[in-house]
Amino acid sequence: MKTEVTEIADRIYRLSTFVPAVGPTGLAFNQFLIDADEPMLFHYGQRSLFPLVSEAVKSVIPLAKLRWTTCSHVEADESGALNQWLAAAPNATPAHGQVGCNIWLTDMADRKPRVLKNDETVDLGGKKVRWLDTPHVPHNWDAGLIYEETTGTLFSSDLFTQGGACPATTASDIVAPAIATEKAVPFMPATPQAAPTLRRLAALAPKTIALMHGPAFTGDGAAALDALADYYAGKMS
Numbered sequence: 349m350k351t352e353v354t355e356i357a358d359r360i361y362r363l364s365t366f367v368p369a370v371g372p373t374g375l376a377f378n379q380f381l382i383d384a385d386e387p388m389l390f391h392y393g394q395r396s397l398f399p400l401v402s403e404a405v406k407s408v409i410p411l412a413k414l415r416w417t418t419c420s421h422v423e424a425d426e427s428g429a430l431n432q433w434l435a436a437a438p439n440a441t442p443a444h445g446q447v448g449c450n451i452w453l454t455d456m457a458d459r460k461p462r463v464l465k466n467d468e469t470v471d472l473g474g475k476k477v478r479w480l481d482t483p484h485v486p487h488n489w490d491a492g493l494i495y496e497e498t499t500g501t502l503f504s505s506d507l508f509t510q511g512g513a514c515p516a517t518t519a520s521d522i523v524a525p526a527i528a529t530e531k532a533v534p535f536m537p538a539t540p541q542a543a544p545t546l547r548r549l550a551a552l553a554p555k556t557i558a559l560m561h562g563p564a565f566t567g568d569g570a571a572a573l574d575a576l577a578d579y580y581a582g583k584m585s
Contacts, residue, residue, distance in 0.1 A: 351404040354516035356564040357499040373512035385473025386415035420505035421488035448490035500555035538583035546577035
């Protein structure tokens with residue numbers, strides 16, 4: 349295995365490791381580096397992938413330059429390597445929403461976390477990241493996403509998951525593959541919060557959607573999110 353590094357928007361890098369042993373067709377595990385005056389890593393990844401991904405990050409910036417780390421929710425592929433990153437990047441502060449800090453991060457992290465309020469913006473210097481509370485979207489009470497405002501990039505975690513090998517970027521449909529995945533592996537609960545939360549994300553009109561499992565989508569992000577919202581709204585009717 350190897351970790352591929354692709355710049356998917358200005359100074360935003362997709363760090364993708366394809367693991368063929370997962371599922372019937374393999375699965376891409378993507379982490380993202382926002383290169384700014386105070387760089388941020390989104391997704392810690394599994395502990396087993398840390399050596400590969402940390403070397404990939406080092407190809408862009410020294411690990412000592414990393415200032416922020418965060419993820420959507422507690423799960424092995426989102427948060428497993430949390431403390432490996434904190435040990436390797438001594439100047440990085442872990443951050444999450446209030447619920448995440450309350451129920452896991454404060455206890456699990458080897459360094460005190462920064463609590464991010466819903467819709468709080470963090471100025472990274474050249475990049476601005478907004479934290480969005482999205483409970484149970486894609487799943488877990490602590491779930492949240494980040495939106496990089498200067499490039500219009502939404503880091504969508506497990507939303508739009510698709511299996512198999514994939515290109516680094518695509519302008520093709522990501523909704524149909526996401527629905528097919530959800531029907532095969534129903535990982536996101538269809539709750540009354542699902543469709544409204546997806547429409548809130550659609551209102552951002554992202555230019556790029558950075559999938560955790562799949563290619564980075566460039567195109568009409570609002571339409572893709574609204575279509576996914578329609579699907580979950582239909583499941584509630």
